[in-house]
Amino acid sequence: MTDAISISNAQLRFGETAALDGVSLSIPQGTCFGIVGESGSGKTTLMRAVLGLQKLDQGEIRILGNPLVHSRAALKQRASFIQPIFQDPAASLSPRSRISTLMNEVGTVLREPHAATHERLRVILNRLGLPPGVIDKYPHEISGGQARRVAIARALLMKPSILIADEPTAGLDVSVQGDLLNLLQDIRRSQNITLIVISHNLAIVRLIAENAVVMRAGKVVEGGEVGSLFGAPREDYTRELLAAWPSVTHSGAG
Amino acid sequence: MAISLRNLSVDYTLPQGTAHALRGVSLDIQKGEMLGLVGESGSGKSTVAFALMGLLANNARVTSGTATIDGRSFDLTKHNATAALRGRGMAMIFQDPMLSLNPVFTIGTQLCEVLRRRSPGSDRKTRVEMAEDALAKVKLSNPGRRMNQYPHELSGGMRQRVVIAMALLSEPALLIADEPTTALDVTVEAQIMREIIGLRDRIGCAVLLITHSLGLVTEYCDAISVLYAGEKLESGTVKEVQRRPGHPYTRMLFDCEVPIDRERHADASQNCFTVIAGDLPDPRQRPPGCIFNGRCDVSFEECAAVNPGDYPVGNDAGHSARCLRLQTP
Amino acid sequence: MSGLVVTLKRICSERDGRLGLAFTGFILVFALFGPLISPDPNAIDIKARFAAPGLAHLLGTDNLGRDLLARTSVGTRYALTLAVMIVVISSILGSLIGIVAGIAGGWVDRAVTAIFDIVNAFPPLILAFALIALYGKGSATFVLLVTVVFIPQFGRMARARAQTLRNLSFIEAERMLAVHPLTIVFRHYLPNVAGPIIVLASMNLPVVIAFEASLSFLGFGVQPPKSSLGTLIKDGFISINQSWWPTVAAALVLAIATLGATLLGEALRRVIDPKTAGAR
Amino acid sequence: MTRSQRTVAFIASRLASMVLTIAGATLLLFLMVRLVPGDFASVMLGPRATPELRAQIIHDMGLDRGMLEQLWLFASRAVTGNFGEDVVSHRPILDIVLDVIPNTLALAFSALTLALVVGIPIGVIAALKPGSWLDSGLALLSISFITTPTLVVSVILFLIFAIGLHWLPVAGAGDPGDVMDRLQHLILPSVALALGWVGYISRLVRAALLDTLAELHVRTLRAYGVSEYRIVGLYALKLALVPVVSILGIGLGDLIGSSVVVEIIFARSGIGSLIFNSIAQRNYPVVQACVVFIVAFYIVANLVVDMINALLDPRIAAGRG
Amino acid sequence: AGARTNPIIAVDADIGNLDPGNRVGTTEGNIIRAVCQTLVRFEPGKTSWTNDAAKEIKQISDTEFDFELNPGQMFTGGFGEMTADDVKFTYDRYINGDKNGKKLAYADDLEALKSVEVTGKYTGKLVLKHPSAALWLIGICDASGAILSKKAAEQLGDKIATTLIGSGPMVLKEWRPKEQFVLAANPDYKGAYKAHFDEITGKIIPEHKTSFLSYQAKELDFTAFDADQLATAKGLPDTKVIDIPGIDYTWIGINVVKGDLADIKVRQAIRWAIDVDAIIQGAYSGATSRAKTLLAPGLLGNWADAPLYTRDVAKAQALLAETGKTGLTFTFTCLNDATSLAVAQIAQANLAEVGITLTINAMDSGAYWALGAGDASKDLELTLIPYTSKFDPSFQTQWFLASQIGLWNWQRWNSPEFDKLHQEGLETLDKAKREAIYVNMQKLLDESASCIWITHGRNFFVDAAWLKPMFLPNGKDWQFEFFDKA
Numbered sequence A: 001m002t003d004a005i006s007i008s009n010a011q012l013r014f015g016e017t018a019a020l021d022g023v024s025l026s027i028p029q030g031t032c033f034g035i036v037g038e039s040g041s042g043k044t045t046l047m048r049a050v051l052g053l054q055k056l057d058q059g060e061i062r063i064l065g066n067p068l069v070h071s072r073a074a075l076k077q078r079a080s081f082i083q084p085i086f087q088d089p090a091a092s093l094s095p096r097s098r099i100s101t102l103m104n105e106v107g108t109v110l111r112e113p114h115a116a117t118h119e120r121l122r123v124i125l126n127r128l129g130l131p132p133g134v135i136d137k138y139p140h141e142i143s144g145g146q147a148r149r150v151a152i153a154r155a156l157l158m159k160p161s162i163l164i165a166d167e168p169t170a171g172l173d174v175s176v177q178g179d180l181l182n183l184l185q186d187i188r189r190s191q192n193i194t195l196i197v198i199s200h201n202l203a204i205v206r207l208i209a210e211n212a213v214v215m216r217a218g219k220v221v222e223g224g225e226v227g228s229l230f231g232a233p234r235e236d237y238t239r240e241l242l243a244a245w246p247s248v249t250h251s252g253a254g
Numbered sequence B: 001m002a003i004s005l006r007n008l009s010v011d012y013t014l015p016q017g018t019a020h021a022l023r024g025v026s027l028d029i030q031k032g033e034m035l036g037l038v039g040e041s042g043s044g045k046s047t048v049a050f051a052l053m054g055l056l057a058n059n060a061r062v063t064s065g066t067a068t069i070d071g072r073s074f075d076l077t078k079h080n081a082t083a084a085l086r087g088r089g090m091a092m093i094f095q096d097p098m099l100s101l102n103p104v105f106t107i108g109t110q111l112c113e114v115l116r117r118r119s120p121g122s123d124r125k126t127r128v129e130m131a132e133d134a135l136a137k138v139k140l141s142n143p144g145r146r147m148n149q150y151p152h153e154l155s156g157g158m159r160q161r162v163v164i165a166m167a168l169l170s171e172p173a174l175l176i177a178d179e180p181t182t183a184l185d186v187t188v189e190a191q192i193m194r195e196i197i198g199l200r201d202r203i204g205c206a207v208l209l210i211t212h213s214l215g216l217v218t219e220y221c222d223a224i225s226v227l228y229a230g231e232k233l234e235s236g237t238v239k240e241v242q243r244r245p246g247h248p249y250t251r252m253l254f255d256c257e258v259p260i261d262r263e264r265h266a267d268a269s270q271n272c273f274t275v276i277a278g279d280l281p282d283p284r285q286r287p288p289g290c291i292f293n294g295r296c297d298v299s300f301e302e303c304a305a306v307n308p309g310d311y312p313v314g315n316d317a318g319h320s321a322r323c324l325r326l327q328t329p
Numbered sequence C: 001m002s003g004l005v006v007t008l009k010r011i012c013s014e015r016d017g018r019l020g021l022a023f024t025g026f027i028l029v030f031a032l033f034g035p036l037i038s039p040d041p042n043a044i045d046i047k048a049r050f051a052a053p054g055l056a057h058l059l060g061t062d063n064l065g066r067d068l069l070a071r072t073s074v075g076t077r078y079a080l081t082l083a084v085m086i087v088v089i090s091s092i093l094g095s096l097i098g099i100v101a102g103i104a105g106g107w108v109d110r111a112v113t114a115i116f117d118i119v120n121a122f123p124p125l126i127l128a129f130a131l132i133a134l135y136g137k138g139s140a141t142f143v144l145l146v147t148v149v150f151i152p153q154f155g156r157m158a159r160a161r162a163q164t165l166r167n168l169s170f171i172e173a174e175r176m177l178a179v180h181p182l183t184i185v186f187r188h189y190l191p192n193v194a195g196p197i198i199v200l201a202s203m204n205l206p207v208v209i210a211f212e213a214s215l216s217f218l219g220f221g222v223q224p225p226k227s228s229l230g231t232l233i234k235d236g237f238i239s240i241n242q243s244w245w246p247t248v249a250a251a252l253v254l255a256i257a258t259l260g261a262t263l264l265g266e267a268l269r270r271v272i273d274p275k276t277a278g279a280r
Numbered sequence D: 001m002t003r004s005q006r007t008v009a010f011i012a013s014r015l016a017s018m019v020l021t022i023a024g025a026t027l028l029l030f031l032m033v034r035l036v037p038g039d040f041a042s043v044m045l046g047p048r049a050t051p052e053l054r055a056q057i058i059h060d061m062g063l064d065r066g067m068l069e070q071l072w073l074f075a076s077r078a079v080t081g082n083f084g085e086d087v088v089s090h091r092p093i094l095d096i097v098l099d100v101i102p103n104t105l106a107l108a109f110s111a112l113t114l115a116l117v118v119g120i121p122i123g124v125i126a127a128l129k130p131g132s133w134l135d136s137g138l139a140l141l142s143i144s145f146i147t148t149p150t151l152v153v154s155v156i157l158f159l160i161f162a163i164g165l166h167w168l169p170v171a172g173a174g175d176p177g178d179v180m181d182r183l184q185h186l187i188l189p190s191v192a193l194a195l196g197w198v199g200y201i202s203r204l205v206r207a208a209l210l211d212t213l214a215e216l217h218v219r220t221l222r223a224y225g226v227s228e229y230r231i232v233g234l235y236a237l238k239l240a241l242v243p244v245v246s247i248l249g250i251g252l253g254d255l256i257g258s259s260v261v262v263e264i265i266f267a268r269s270g271i272g273s274l275i276f277n278s279i280a281q282r283n284y285p286v287v288q289a290c291v292v293f294i295v296a297f298y299i300v301a302n303l304v305v306d307m308i309n310a311l312l313d314p315r316i317a318a319g320r321g
Numbered sequence E: 001a002g003a004r005t006n007p008i009i010a011v012d013a014d015i016g017n018l019d020p021g022n023r024v025g026t027t028e029g030n031i032i033r034a035v036c037q038t039l040v041r042f043e044p045g046k047t048s049w050t051n052d053a054a055k056e057i058k059q060i061s062d063t064e065f066d067f068e069l070n071p072g073q074m075f076t077g078g079f080g081e082m083t084a085d086d087v088k089f090t091y092d093r094y095i096n097g098d099k100n101g102k103k104l105a106y107a108d109d110l111e112a113l114k115s116v117e118v119t120g121k122y123t124g125k126l127v128l129k130h131p132s133a134a135l136w137l138i139g140i141c142d143a144s145g146a147i148l149s150k151k152a153a154e155q156l157g158d159k160i161a162t163t164l165i166g167s168g169p170m171v172l173k174e175w176r177p178k179e180q181f182v183l184a185a186n187p188d189y190k191g192a193y194k195a196h197f198d199e200i201t202g203k204i205i206p207e208h209k210t211s212f213l214s215y216q217a218k219e220l221d222f223t224a225f226d227a228d229q230l231a232t233a234k235g236l237p238d239t240k241v242i243d244i245p246g247i248d249y250t251w252i253g254i255n256v257v258k259g260d261l262a263d264i265k266v267r268q269a270i271r272w273a274i275d276v277d278a279i280i281q282g283a284y285s286g287a288t289s290r291a292k293t294l295l296a297p298g299l300l301g302n303w304a305d306a307p308l309y310t311r312d313v314a315k316a317q318a319l320l321a322e323t324g325k326t327g328l329t330f331t332f333t334c335l336n337d338a339t340s341l342a343v344a345q346i347a348q349a350n351l352a353e354v355g356i357t358l359t360i361n362a363m364d365s366g367a368y369w370a371l372g373a374g375d376a377s378k379d380l381e382l383t384l385i386p387y388t389s390k391f392d393p394s395f396q397t398q399w400f401l402a403s404q405i406g407l408w409n410w411q412r413w414n415s416p417e418f419d420k421l422h423q424e425g426l427e428t429l430d431k432a433k434r435e436a437i438y439v440n441m442q443k444l445l446d447e448s449a450s451c452i453w454i455t456h457g458r459n460f461f462v463d464a465a466w467l468k469p470m471f472l473p474n475g476k477d478w479q480f481e482f483f484d485k486a
């Protein structure tokens, strides 16, 4: 089976900073893949490159075996199987459109009658535990947690086979965070989606991903199956990260 | 006791009505001790800090509360009650280092500004020296050069250190750190926390650390207070509270925390996360009984009617919680 | 329709909005119904020239004995129509051009900014003389001209906003859904650019009116016997020794109109912005 | 790159775009002015303009050459600052323009200074107590300043101070040797020109200041007990001035434009009245020279504004503003 | 300001070109006449003249004059004494063009002059092409006749446009473009017309309104003002209001070959319909008197009995009815100053009453005067035209000649008889005969119904009580050299 995404030697510079400095990795279909690393290590940039929002200086990205092309037609085609969930959910919903409008846009793109879209949407909203009434609201009229779910709902409405979530739990309370992760897990189980989770929360990635990479300064420091990656890290940097992780079980150290 | 806050209640006036953001919250922090104030988002943690500092929003009103800081007592219901302490007895570190520094002034200028108030008589040169010294103390490389740099020329971690240096310069009796590391990554977070502890040890102040990460609290704090929907539900030493949570909410909160070494199902998609079902109550209309009643997994009939008092947990005098189940008949 | 009613209701719910509505309403009523309560604005009566305000002529008469109330009213109508037309056209065109430049980036952006710079570098009055001399006087020339002059202002603002928006995740989310670029421009860029543009537009209404007044003053205004606030101010200035009130009346109308427009514009911005609107 | 290198690069890129803009504006201007109907000879001489004389003057002005040749001539002259000779007076056009420029510059800068010196404090005062009666009052004042056209202000000032009270001189720019006299002649026109900008700047300062005061770094200063006056008057103001200064670039252009009206009413010689008369007379070479100066001035002013902003806000020079 | 001993006055136009033959406005003319000498000079306030540079002028025949200069008339700037060579040089420029052979703008003022012969250091002879009365009035006496220093002109080259070297009563001491000029008494001038003031400062203030206000603020001692300020002016303290009837002429020209206007009845109807008296009231504040004909009262050839067309709507309607035309629409072209616009609007209202629709097309001066070039005037219909006059009637009549069609004859009226009379008028010397010729010409104009005369204008000045200005009878040409204390 071809990999969902494979990246070879991706390079990208912003002025003097090398945001991506020779990143190579491959993500098998139907699995969850974690990307961890400190702030500014290039995680978001990598995701934007995969989505076609950012052109690489060098290197190649293949999605389901096909090289990434920057044309509108290719974008249109890609949209049907790869979708992002951006870091700030409220900001990823157009603030001056009702949610129903945003959802209808998906229908338009898919050339699907609005009724059909709404039918599917109803099912998805229900699964995500959102009241059907949310679609008549503006993004600012719903809570942050709801906005995040709406963003997920919209992504799911495109029926993607690959979902990329950038910091899906940043800034959330533990309980809400758990809720959301359970939801993602649920989607994975039921839809056989390839899920890519970008996070700096090592503990979470460790639990939900099969494979993961650790990034630093635009490079992949270490990667592999999470069990061994977190259980027996080979690189100092990974060890350092794990050591710095404040965890309840390390109690009393202060 | 260095700092004690008694019976703090704060209301926010909104077009839809008055939100009671804090109801009768009391805290105690010893000199040289770090208290972790935890709670979900919106539980009122920042409001506590702002009420102490006198920096509440315009639509806020302190309806009751006194603070005793360094032996001096302040009636917080008065406007700007603690104004005299700002920069001299109290200092505050805010969440976002990107935004807590003025982008168009050099680090040096902003540090010296704090000193103007701290030591009014000093001349410019001594102030610069003191500021450089403070930068050196927070282990910022090349302090002399940093003084002439602008915030955007520094990384997030460096900026937060500058903010800590600022706190250092004001030599406060009480340092409030409101989510000082949420914007930073773990390695930097660890460093910053060590800086704060270093600062505390150097000047022997009391620290109020506001966070929603239990990990941080258990790792760095001496004591913990748990806030829920504007009410303090439990407080005690970190060890005690973690070992024997007195309130179901505290317990559930600890359960939700994901430890790095949690047991892992081989099929990653089978790993599940603990959650606390339900939502925060409406801050405008407090339901009778225990504030946590709706979401509690061990509540009983009485919980819906009786608002529990603060009961001691176990034998430890400092450990108490507001749960009817602790009520000794 | 109901949207309009809701918007009006919201505007009415704040003090500035009510004030703006009141002023604007007054001016509109004055412009529309002024002529009904006063004689023909173009009726010449040489014997009654420079009559002081009185019962026959509430605002007095001008150098040809024409009723100044009627002329002010007609002038207001003219000035407002023109100003609104210009501001609407230039704000829409400016926004679109600015958004396109902001989105496209690269050489398109550079070319557009350069053109904006060039147009801006010409003092508008001087551009006006040249264009009016070139195309002759008349409302159409004036509209064309001022539109050209004002487009860069709106364009710049829209461009700056679009550049910020371009990198915001909701725009990227739209792109990732392969939503049609035109839909993105009209549904997602335009409404988000609209707030400041509306405020700028309301601030520019008086500027346009004053601009017309200056042109009239320098002899490039409307063709007589039409009157505009500009020609009235000018006429008043020319005969300032005989009658100062046309200048004052026209200036007053101008002030009320612009005050109304400015207040209403700011209120409107608050109202159409769902964020601030929801907070009420 | 170091900070100074970045600043140099910043200025260099600004200079390059400045040259381009001037070139573009010159071309546009050239085409536009040439298309304007009318002929100089008839305007100057009226019925005396016989076809023979007219042809002669057209020849003297170089209008009988090919368009491209004219453009080339104009462009090459503009670069060297030599705009040829005026057909009427045979004076170098450069001299004619340079004669009047100091007057206009004095007017524009004094108006600008006035606008800043009065406008900024009003804005600051209004921002100190937003929503108060003082704020509302100042808002009304500012808006009425903005909305009263320069024209009306000029006329009213003129009537009150020059005619009614005899406090200030009515016409002209004053005796060149006498600084006091020049200043006296400057007062009314610059007030007339500045008033709208006083209102505009005060509104802008207020809005920008309120925005800035809501920013988190202000909270930091408050937390350290820095006095509200220092916060508003120093820390927030510097940041709030960035958008204000940006507007000034456009403002200077506007001031030069509005100076036409003011110069005519107060009978001051200046580039505004010169260009107005030259257009009326269809004296194209003078018009072109004037516009080149105005455009260059505007662009240089904008460059200066950018540099001031880069000084105010170091992020701009770093390319992040 | 009260203690001023040298007057400060306002002029409404800057100096453009100080070369007498290429001057552009009245300002230069006034300065040139004060700074330079002419063979003969206008007497104070009159169109008669006496000798100035010339000691004697002898008429040899109708076309020959001998002149002799006063000795010792020194040009300023060290350019030496005036000789007959200078006179020849001066006049030759009008005959042959300037040093590059370019025709001078005012060459036509000395059109009648054929040649100048130098017969001695101070003596010479003027030879005319034909007898001419106009030559003296509009040529030799006026600024065009200002005698230049040959040496200076050759040395200065093109700079004679900005440097005026004369030998007259005053010198141009200072000129700051767009601001002011200063005329000072010429200490070396030995002639009869010594200037009364040490200095006269002329402030350049284009708007009469502004200069009038400046006068009220006592910054000026003398200025022209507009008719509508007359009442104000009369109320000013320590002020004389001077009121000089003008000799210029403003008229509504009707294109006699354009469409329905070719029908003389339509033109006559328009003439009856337009209420000139109302125009005088409304556009000129009633401060000027109505013109009946081309040549103003006081000028040679004034037709005192010219018919007065007092508005008669019935007559106008009757004439229109005769033509059977209805729904007539015409364009009214005029300048865009306030007075012209007022005239246009009154005419518009007047014609509306008889069923003629008038569209006003107001133009800025640049576009308006360009109508005189390249036959741009052929589509004009009704046009409001303001022209300035000279003291000789031939100057005024020339614009109505057939040869001016396509140039300045915007009426496009073509009368061979008129043309013939004009030529006769030029060459006739006898005053009475000329009078008759010009009256006849005006009758022809009247019959054509191509012109509706509005006004000859009127010049108003305010003047500080201590100052006594001096003007030629047209009110436009000021004699700075004769300005005096009252």
Ligand SMILES: Nc1ncnc2c1ncn2[C@@H]1O[C@H](COP(=O)(O)OP(=O)(O)OP(=O)(O)O)[C@@H](O)[C@H]1O
Residues within 6 Å of the ligand: A014, A017, A018, A019, A037, A038, A039, A040, A041, A042, A043, A044, A045, A046, A200
């Ligand atoms: N548009 C851009 N222009 C310039 N530099 C950029 C841009 N986007 C990213 N960078 C830089 O590239 C590097 C990688 O950024 P990126 O956002 O990919 O990091 P990240 O790992 O997602 O960090 P975080 O955890 O903070 O989201 C950083 O140094 C960042 O400053």
Ligand SMILES: Nc1ncnc2c1ncn2[C@@H]1O[C@H](COP(=O)(O)OP(=O)(O)OP(=O)(O)O)[C@@H](O)[C@H]1O
Residues within 6 Å of the ligand: B012, B013, B014, B019, B021, B039, B040, B041, B042, B043, B044, B045, B046, B047, B048, B057, B058, B059, B060, B212, B283
């Ligand atoms: N200015 C304000 N006006 C109205 N309500 C406010 C205001 N500031 C805070 N609140 C409300 O008061 C409650 C407590 O807010 P506070 O910021 O103290 O919470 P917090 O515990 O600090 O949350 P977080 O972890 O998100 O920072 C929340 O419900 C919040 O919505």
Ligand SMILES: [Mg+2]
Residues within 6 Å of the ligand: A043, A044, A045, A166
């Ligand atoms: Mg990121």
Ligand SMILES: [Mg+2]
Residues within 6 Å of the ligand: B045, B046, B047, B178
């Ligand atoms: Mg908080």
